[in-house]
Amino acid sequence: AQSVTQLGSHVSVSEGALVLLRCNYSSSVPPYLFWYVQYPNQGLQLLLKYTSAATLVKGINGFEAEFKKSETSFHLTKPSAHMSDAAEYFCAVRVSGRRALTFGSGTRLQVQP
Amino acid sequence: NAGVMQNPRHLVRRRGQEARLRCSPMKGHSHVYWYRQLPEEGLKFMVYLQKENIIDESGMPKERFSAEFPKEGPSILRIQQVVRGDSAAYFCASSRGAKNIQYFGAGTRLSVL
Numbered sequence: 764a765q766s767v768t769q770l771g772s773h774v775s776v777s778e779g780a781l782v783l784l785r786c787n788y789s790s791s792v793p794p795y796l797f798w799y800v801q802y803p804n805q806g807l808q809l810l811l812k813y814t815s816a817a818t819l820v821k822g823i824n825g826f827e828a829e830f831k832k833s834e835t836s837f838h839l840t841k842p843s844a845h846m847s848d849a850a851e852y853f854c855a856v857r858v859s860g861r862r863a864l865t866f867g868s869g870t871r872l873q874v875q876p
Numbered sequence: 877n878a879g880v881m882q883n884p885r886h887l888v889r890r891r892g893q894e895a896r897l898r899c900s901p902m903k904g905h906s907h908v909y910w911y912r913q914l915p916e917e918g919l920k921f922m923v924y925l926q927k928e929n930i931i932d933e934s935g936m937p938k939e940r941f942s943a944e945f946p947k948e949g950p951s952i953l954r955i956q957q958v959v960r961g962d963s964a965a966y967f968c969a970s971s972r973g974a975k976n977i978q979y980f981g982a983g984t985r986l987s988v989l
Contacts, residue, residue: 767918799980806880806967806980807919853918862974863909863932866918 765790765856769867777875782841784870786828786854789835796837797855797864798828807853813837824848849874880905880970880981881950888987895955895962897984901970908951909978910943913965925951955986963988 770785788794795814799807811822818830828839837854851871855864881900889895901908906927911919924932925945936943940958945951955962965985969978 769918772916804982804985806882806982807969809977809979812977861932862907862924863921863935864911864919864978865921866911868916868918 765794765858765865767854767856767865767867769852769854769870771870772868773871773873775873775875776844778846779843782826782839782844782848782872784839784852784854784872786837786839786867787835788837788854788856790856790858792858792860795857795859796828796830797857798822798826798837798839799853799855799866801851801853801869803850810839810852844872844874846874846876848872880968880979882966882968882981882984884984885982886985886987888989889958890989891959892957895958895986897953897955897966897968897986898950899953899968899970899981900950901968902979905970905972905979907971907974907976908945909969909971910951910953911967911969913967913983915964919967922953958986958988960988962986 766789768787797812798810811820813830821827826841851869853869854867908925910922913919921935923936923943940956942954965983967983969980971978
C-alpha cells in the first residue's frame, strides 16, 4: 500500500524567502506524484506532477519539485515566496493500476510581510 | 469550459436526515472520483465511478453511503441517516480517462447538527 507523509503541518516564511515543503512517500511500485494547492473554501488545483519523465518538475506559479528515488522524496520549492502563495498544499501519490490518489495530511503555508 | 461543478456548496442536515451531493464532471470527462476531507486532515478517497459503473469503492463506509453516476445527469453521493461524524468537506474530481489528471470541484461542506 502507498502512503504519503508531509513533514510540518504549518510552515511560515517571509515574503521573498525560499519556500520548502516536504513530502515523502512509500510505494512498492514506481509512483506518480502530485502537488495540489487549496485556497480557503476552494477545491484543489494541480501545481505539478511527476510521471517518470524528468526528475525535476516545473509547475505553475514558479513552483517546482524534485523526485529523489533514493530518498523517496518529492519536496516542493519556490525560490521567492509571494503573499498570494499562502494556502494549504497537499502532496499525493498514485500507483499504476490504481486510480485513487492517496493524499498527505497537508501543509499550511503562511507568508509574512 | 466549465470546471467540475459541485452543488450545493454548503449543506446543513440534522442527525438522521439524508444528504445528497451532486457532481457534474468537466465536459468530455467520464471518470468521477469522490473524496472526503475531515477537519485538519488530507483528502481520503471514497469511490471511483465511470458512467453507470462503480469501479472502486474501497474507501466507502459499508453502511449509509452510496454513489451513482447515471448515463444522464450528475454523479450523486448519498448519505443516509447522517451522523455528526459525517460533517466534512466532500470533493468530487473528474478525469478524461483512467490515467489522466484529476480535476477537482470546489467541494460540498456538509454540517450535521
